[in-house]
Ligand SMILES: CC(=O)N[C@H]1[C@@H](OP(=O)(O)OP(=O)(O)OC[C@H]2O[C@@H](n3ccc(=O)[nH]c3=O)[C@H](O)[C@@H]2O)O[C@H](CO)[C@@H](O)[C@@H]1O
């Protein structure tokens with residue numbers, strides 16, 4: 001097969017955005033006058049009618065893209081969502097030499113990793129998305145050497161990668177940190193393999209260590225491994241490529257290294273967090289008693305805790321083979337949740353659950369045990385009128401406060417979608433600023449919601465416009 005062109009992307013949409021990491025955004029200096037970004041304008045008067053369709057999973061697509069580097073040939077991944085993260089990670093891969101082609105309309109991404117010339121993932125790309133750090137395992141596994149930028153902080157607080165690095169060392173890598181980069185090498189041109197225990201359970205480290213272990217010279221064991229559906233789907237694709245892996249979906253994963261993986265075609269799994277988000281939107285923004293259908297999701301990937309908690313609120317959900325059908329009750333009951341690794345309640349759904357709790361007739365809490373500072377959405381939700389207090393890693397939400405539209409700032413992916421969800425429930429107009437966070441992980445969100453009856457559209461705006469420079473609001 002001939003090599004793929006090096007820059008082959010079908011065009012969809014995205015306003016150019018600066019990929020700012022929100023906590024590092026500095027006020028503009030006086031000579032800066034324009035910072036064009038996109039915002040979503042949501043009006044709360046219309047109800048969500050559906051149907052909605054779930055896209056491919058971000059958190060499986062990105063590891064699958066990294067896995068293509070382990071095969072010396074052209075691989076294809078289907079059901080890949082058109083997300084900013086997919087485009088950024090394509091650039092990361094292309095930087096090393098492989099050709100990447102993405103047909104966004106067909107949701108098909110091809111990588112030809114016949115040769116890798118530069119086993120490097122540069123800061124300028126890695127800083128835009130944490131999953132770029134998967135290049136460490138993929139490049140070590142393929143080339144026996146890697147230079148990968150440390151990903152740095154993120155929008156809600158520290159997200160360390162010490163377990164990734166310690167695990168690679170246990171598998172036989174020599175690692176040095178220099179000028180913000182991880183320099184990894186292997187004494188005999190490849191990893192030996194080894195045993196490493198993750199404490200705490202880490203999705204990212206499990207994936208990175210799997211990438212490193214599947215072509216190691218010996219066997220490896222990952223103890224206290226993550227068993228999120230994204231990890232299992234990714235591991236199954238590795239098996240399809242010829243990897244010898246036992247224990248996927250359990251806390252102990254064992255790998256016997258093989259010489260190389262085979263290129264092929266792999267189907268990405270549906271996005272379970274998008275499915276959960278749509279369910280919670282329907283549970284709050286649909287007309288009571290009127291069912292909303294959500295298609296293409298895999299409801300088993302939500303885990304039992306989410307389903308049990310949702311049932312306790314009084315939402316009626318039917319998990320069918322063709323669709324998940326959600327019927328909003330007249331009154332939602334307050335139900336507290338605590339995030340934990342799968343099969344527990346996902347940290348990526350706690351901001352959306354916070355919005356649901358604001359529509360109940362009582363008080364309940366959201367506790368995040370995965371990221372105890374993941375509450376940047378709370379001050380913005382308070383701007384819309386929600387009554388929420390945060391103490392440590394717990395938010396207490398008093399339901400029933402009236403919500404009124406306002407300008408609110410998206411600070412990270414799930415915080416951003418919780419603001420859109422709240423805007424659907426607030427009286428009047430809500431402007432959700434910095435939509436580039438949402439574009440990282442929700443494909444065509446405004447088109448999907450508009451098609452389901454929500455009043456929502458995208459507008460460009462100048463982030464740093466003074467009030468008298470700002471264009472007049474249309475309502
Ligand atoms: C277990 C879990 O729910 N993981 C979530 C986490 O994955 P992500 O892969 O980003 O994070 P991890 O699963 O690695 O982190 C889980 C916990 O381990 C800690 N940790 C992680 C790596 C490391 O090297 N050292 C370390 O101490 C983290 O600080 C965190 O407290 O965020 C993603 C994006 O929101 C979610 O999709 C994942 O579901």
Ligand SMILES: C=C(OP(=O)(O)O)C(=O)O
Pocket residue numbers: 059129130131154348412413414441
């Ligand atoms: C924060 C998320 O992604 P990432 O780990 O890629 O930053 C997320 O999926 O909610």
